Amino acid sequence: MTPPILSSPEEYKKLIDSVDTFLLDCDGVIYHGSVVVDGVRETLSMLRKAGKKLIFVTNNASKSRQMYKATFDKLNIEAYPEEIFGSGYASAVYLSEILKFPKDKKVYVIGEAGLEEELDSVGIAHSGGTDPEDNTFMSKDDFSVIKSDPSVGAVLCGFDIRINYKKLATAFSHLRDNEGCHFILTNQDPTYPTTQKSKDPSKPDIKTIYPGSGAISAPLLFASKRTPLIIGKPNKPMMDAIIAEHHFDVKRALMVGDNLATDIEFGINSGVRTLLVMGGVTKREQVFGDDPSPVKPDFVMESFGQFATLAQD
Template identity: 65%
Template structure:
């Protein structure tokens, strides 16, 4: 059965009244790259006046919450750092609060400074990542130099523009030699959209490890659509799931995330997923609770 397509002020009001906590995807809902979605600034302002809690949920793993806030600042959207929940921070919270990662252990990072900052924000030590010694090509091949550091207790992979074979060999060696070493991916995004096209995403960057270890080790994937992301959010922000709503533009990440987490979902158009994937003859198996053209349309309630 097709979900209801909300389009009147009465339908919008009924929805808003039924929600205390809005979990909002960012790119495709709040903005498209450098452009804020029309009406959205007014909507966020209105929701704040009505004392709704806003949590911005993004799979972006290259940025810390501080770096993400800077993006919002540049767009003129007021948010506080603790309203932002990226897969980098979610991974750090998951390690600390869900896995109770040992204080004396370190994380080997395939990722950038944003991911390191989030680990530091919860008091987790890390190696790899932006270390210049690991931002090199392994030339000549010096496999004997790949010696695991016994204090490493987890490998965490996110978006890393400096991905290289030395990092892959190091991460592989931790996971191959120590069955107790945790194996986490910030997310499983195949691609990310930019400049009107797509490029390999952070999920793709972790696939050399996933494939090399397949049949022996399975990664724990934190970001949307996995419930681990919600477990991390709930470890920080308590809320009533019955009065929460996940808003997103992507059926396979945002909407599936809401479904996996047992909360209602609102799909907005104009982003990744298309109307025919919901209303067409051969619809997606992922069905949102509600559909709207744009989050900005709620602005009629503020007039």
């Protein structure tokens, strides 16, 4: 069945009345890179006035909630750190609230400052990450630089642009030697979307992709043959972490996203209704073509900014 496109004020009002909590993907729903989607500021403001709970849900684990807050501020979008849920914070909450990670254990981090900041925020000790000792090249002549540490109880891997063999081998040795060591990925996105400045300064930036978080962790999966726990969308642990903190009724929640494989699948895996917005990564034919994706959103809209326009009708 082709999912219905929401277009009339009646449909829109019926949907909004049935939702208490809006789970909102960021890039592709709220903004595209540094450009805010038309009407989104008004939509968010209108939802706030109607008393709806807003949670910004993103797989980006490099930024902490504080860093995301700064991004929102720069884009002049009203948002509060406690409304922001990145896969880094979700990993920290999952470790702390759901796995009850022991206070005397440490997490070995492959990841960036934002991920470390979120572990700090829940009081979990960590090593690796941005430590300069772990961000160097090593030689095959001296593997003794890879230090074992029995106090490491989990390896947590997210996007890390300073990925290197020493970090991978250290993480691998913890998984190899430390009994019961958890193996957790913030997310497994295969690619990292970014923009590159055009050579011609009069031309706009070029959208492109490079290896993503899932690529950063791939060596550890391949070498250790272990199946990690994956926190981020489309996986349910992300929702478990959000609910552990926000305690909302999933039946009265709506996941809004532009990506079938992450956002919409995430809603489906977690028993939350889904709204797909066009204009992001999903092509029209994936929803309305002759051979559509098996991942079906409950509702489709052209843009999340339409909410505000429809409300004024």
